[in-house]
Amino acid sequence: MKKTRIIFRWTGNNAYTVSYLMALLTETLDPENFTIGTAETLSEIYATDSGDPYSTIVAYTLVTPQAEWAKNEILSLKKDLGQNITVICGGPHPTALPEDLLDAGADHVFTGEAEESLPRFLRLFHNSPGTVKDRIIAPLPLEHFDAYPPFAYKLDFFAPVEIRRGCANRCAFCQTPGIFPEIRERSVGYVRDTAIKILEHGRDSIFFLITDALSYGSDALNPVDPRAIEKLLSELSGTGIKIHFGNFPSEVSPSSLARYPETALIMKKYTENTKILVGGQSASDRVLGIMGRAHNADDITTSAKILRETGFTPIIDILLGVPGEEKKDRELTMSVMESLVLKYRIRVNMHYFMPLPGTPLYGSRPEPVEDSVKNRIALLVKNGHARGDFFKQLELNDYTR
């Protein structure tokens, strides 16, 4: 029987997910039946066309800002190659708006977690080509979260380890609770074994995916469990790996840090990073209420103080333009950030609100930002106190068009 080719469309932005899915598929599919690779350009996909119907699957995993690009590309692929390729999509945007990709020509869209649904679909596709009729493929129940590989280290394709999935909060701008309704966590043993594999493959550092790094080991009764965090980090430290925790691509919640300041000392004891990223979003309690955040503005200031006193550089994430935010809220947020720059030498990651499908704020218009506020942001950037995609996002999401 001929092999089915699976080609992940690699964009750089989807590197972590592609690495994870490649690991999953190389470990669950029979290599006698499948080949798995990536394509960085459309021409690489065209070059693989064998003229055989149902022989090649092109897989897109994407977020909303990539949706227009992906839809245009899928339209071209299907127009030129027709049934010779089958296009499948997954990720935050397809999960929230599957029809958006189907209308563009995708054959199947996976919603939510795909650890079980994707391998099952691929086996069916290979064994009985043309018989999978469902166009929207819902998630199947997962095994224990430790049952799945962390990323494709066997292919020398490294990524942060997802140590916790999902979030107990329900922020109005965030897709995470909708995509991952259930909270899952990797065990300390799983993470330690992954660290050992990273070291064995010649790398020296470990990074994590987790919505709030300080939520590791927590439950409904204990929103932060400092002992669980220390157990994780001390076990990892014993392997000799360099630990990057509480910084990109994860962050810490101001409410977790302000209420459990001892966690800063634990992070300082074990981690390599000199910065900690704090999900502040706004310094206006009114706007934090609109966003549905689990912290108040004072928690941001307290977090900055704790981090600076512990020897970390605090990086505060800020999101302007959320629907309902007013000029006075933006000015307050900027004033608080400017004073924290002076007092605790924070840096600010500035972002502009983008309404994401599947969130309560989808369909709402971002609030315009005054020139005076933009000038204050530009000055922070110029002086090295701020960075982020604020001006790019403002351009992409222009409310005046």
Ligand code: SF4
């Ligand atoms: S705390 Fe973070 S991950 Fe959780 S819902 Fe809010 S923005 Fe999303």
